[in-house]
Structures are given as C-alpha cells and as structure tokens.
Amino acid sequence: MSSELLEISDVQVEFNVAGGAIRALDGVTLQVNPGETLAVVGESGCGKTTLARAVLGLQSLSGGSITLTGEKIHGTPRRMAERVGMVWQDPYASLNPKWKVGRSVMEPMRLVGKSGDAGKIFEEVGLDPRFVDRYPHQLSGGQRQRVAIGRALALKPPLVICDEPTAALDLSIRAQILNLLKDVQKANGCSFLYISHDLTTVRFLADRVAVMYMGRVVEEGPTEEIFTNPRHPYTAALLESAPSLEKLMHLPEPPVGEVPDPKTRFVGCRFASRCPHAQDLCLNTDPGRTTEAARAYFCHFPVKSS
Ligand SMILES: Nc1ncnc2c1ncn2[C@@H]1O[C@H](COP(=O)(O)OP(=O)(O)OP(=O)(O)O)[C@@H](O)[C@H]1O
Numbered sequence: 440m441s442s443e444l445l446e447i448s449d450v451q452v453e454f455n456v457a458g459g460a461i462r463a464l465d466g467v468t469l470q471v472n473p474g475e476t477l478a479v480v481g482e483s484g485c486g487k488t489t490l491a492r493a494v495l496g497l498q499s500l501s502g503g504s505i506t507l508t509g510e511k512i513h514g515t516p517r518r519m520a521e522r523v524g525m526v527w528q529d530p531y532a533s534l535n536p537k538w539k540v541g542r543s544v545m546e547p548m549r550l551v552g553k554s555g556d557a558g559k560i561f562e563e564v565g566l567d568p569r570f571v572d573r574y575p576h577q578l579s580g581g582q583r584q585r586v587a588i589g590r591a592l593a594l595k596p597p598l599v600i601c602d603e604p605t606a607a608l609d610l611s612i613r614a615q616i617l618n619l620l621k622d623v624q625k626a627n628g629c630s631f632l633y634i635s636h637d638l639t640t641v642r643f644l645a646d647r648v649a650v651m652y653m654g655r656v657v658e659e660g661p662t663e664e665i666f667t668n669p670r671h672p673y674t675a676a677l678l679e680s681a682p683s684l685e686k687l688m689h690l691p692e693p694p695v696g697e698v699p700d701p702k703t704r705f706v707g708c709r710f711a712s713r714c715p716h717a718q719d720l721c722l723n724t725d726p727g728r729t730t731e732a733a734r735a736y737f738c739h740f741p742v743k744s745s
C-alpha cells in the first residue's frame with residue numbers, strides 16, 4: 440500500500456480529430472502526497488486541463504490508471520465530490536448565474552445528502568456571510584473565486600485541483616487568492632494539484648513542480664531545485680522565457696523552434712525539434728526516466744547540474 444494520496448500511472452488520453460488522434464496525455468506518471476502542493480506547468484496545449492479532467496473522472500482513459508486514497512477514481516459524481524474539489528480558471532463561468540452564491544457553495548453538500556452552513560463556509564474563505572444571498576454578477580471577480588474555492592472545500596476533500604485559478608483575475612487580487620489557498624490548505628490539510636502558466640505563483644505556492652510537454656511530464660522535482668537548477672532543456676527554456684516581475688500580466692513566450700503537430704507519434708524525445716542540445720539519439724530513442732534524489736527527468740543530454 441503506497442503512502443501517496445493521488446497516484447497517476449502511465450495515463451493515456453486520446454482524442455480523435457480530423458486526420459488522426461491527439462494523444463493529449465501520453466504516458467503521464469505522477470504522485471501527489473498528503474498535504475502537499477504539486478504544480479503542473481507547461482505551455483498551452485500540453486495536456487494540463489486534460490489531466491485535471493482525468494483525475495476528476497470526467498475523462499475516460501485509453502490506458503493507465505489513476506487512484507486516489509488507494510481507490511480507482513471512477514465513481515459516481517457524488518463519490519467524486521467527496522474526494523476531489525475543483526477550482527476552475529473562470530469563476531464566472533463555473534458558477535450558475537441564476538443561483539444565489541450561497542446555493543452554489545452548498546451544492547456539493549446537497550449532492551451527498553448533507554446539510555451545512557453556507558455563511559460559515561463564506562467566513563472560511565474571507566467573505567461576508569451576508570453575501571450568500573447575492574448572485575454571481577453582484578460580486579467582484581476575486582469574490583467569485585472565493586465562492587468557487589469555498590464550494591471546492593465544502594466537503595473537505597483530501598485533494599483540491601486548481602486549474603489556472605488566478606489567470607482571470609486582476610494582478611492586485613491574485614496575491615490575495617494565493618494567500619487564501621495557502622491558508623485553507625493549512626486549515627484543512629488538503630493536497631493541491633495546482634495547474635498554472637504563471638511560474639511566479641508556482642514558486643510561491645508549490646512544494647513540487649511537474650513540467651509537462653506535449654502530453655508527458657518531462658521533469659519533476661522540489662520547487663526550488665526546479666527553479667534554480669533545471670535539468671531538462673525544456674524546463675530551462677520555460678524559465679528563461681518567464682516574464683519579469685514588471686511584465687507579469689503576460690504569459691511566457693514559448694521556447695523557439697518548431698512545435699510538433701499534436702498528432703505526432705513520437706519515437707524519440709518529443710522536445711528534440713526545439714532543443715538546442717538535440718543529437719541523433721534524441722530523434723530516435725525515447726529518453727527513459729533518470730532519477731536524482733527527489734527529482735526525475737527524461738533527457739539524454741540534461742543541462743549540467745550547477
Ligand atoms: N475535447 C477535445 N477534443 C479534441 N482535442 C482536445 C480536446 N480537449 C483537448 N484537446 C487537445 O488536447 C491537447 C491538450 O489540451 P489541454 O486543454 O489539456 O491543454 P492545456 O495544457 O490545458 O492548455 P492551456 O494551457 O491552453 O489551457 C491539445 O492539443 C488540445 O487541442
């Protein structure tokens with residue numbers, strides 16, 4: 440019996456599209472430990488949201504398995520609600536505009552036949568309990584995201600997934616929401632799977648980071664090690680392209696080079712076409728997993744350890 444809370448093993452997800460199939464997840468293996476925050480980073484289209492949907496049981500797998508507290512994740516919505524909370528990028532789209540927000544926050548409770556106090560949940564996420572009678576359009580973006588976080592935490596699930604939770608918010612509100620996430624984690628002891636483009640927020644929040652590229656994790660490890668001593672050239676390129684503090688509103692520029700068609704079936708390293716260190720071996724041989732203490736990467740010619 441493993442001690443991991445979430446165990447993602449060799450997961451494959453395929454989408455059939457015109458002209459072939461996209462392997463949105465192509466052998467993803469990851470673990471999340473109790474009480475930790477694992478950040479998943481990578482450029483647009485690398486499979487982050489597909490991974491979140493797979494963990495929620497919303498996405499059927501074409502291979503591999505996902506277990507949460509030792510149980511396979513597929514289950515009824517009711518059973519899943521008790522096990523995973525979800526915070527989406529856009530709180531306006533994820534809250535029913537016709538419902539008072541107090542009702543939205545209580546929806547997971549209703550699903551499992553429990554009752555509770557919406558006002559108390561509002562207080563836990565820093566909202567005035569009188570706001571329970573408001574509609575989403577009567578709240579600010581930051582307040583709506585607090586409602587969404589309250590809803591995700593209502594049943595005190597052991598895992599909360601956040602998919603770009605601050606991307607739709609003003610810069611001035613982002614720090615407040617990140618602090619709230621830290622506080623609720625301390626209070627509830629839950630784990631976070633935190634998906635983001637924004638490397639600054641990842642460094643602030645995450646204990647560990649997994650870097651994804653074209654459907655696969657290419658490097659993972661403790662946050663500071665990943666930021667100060669990346670081993671995979673893609674991680675290094677991502678960090679180099681990260682915006683400076685003054686330009687935080689912009690997404691990082693992806694590394695230069697040709698991005699492969701997402702329908703590509705890779706034989707060698709999927710980053711080879713864009714990698715400054717690529718050699719013939721990279722094009723025709725899949726780099727296996729190399730582990731070094733608490734970190735792992737998939738690369739034949741890793742960046743020298745500093
Ligand atoms: N329902 C779908 N049908 C077909 N292709 C899909 C579907 N959902 C996702 N994809 C494709 O799967 C790949 C991964 O998409 P996904 O949304 O998981 O990426 P992402 O990392 O979340 O991107 P972003 O940072 O833009 O949110 C992309 O190539 C995308 O076009």
Ligand SMILES: [Mg+2]
Nearest residue numbers: 487488489602
């Ligand atoms: Mg996404």
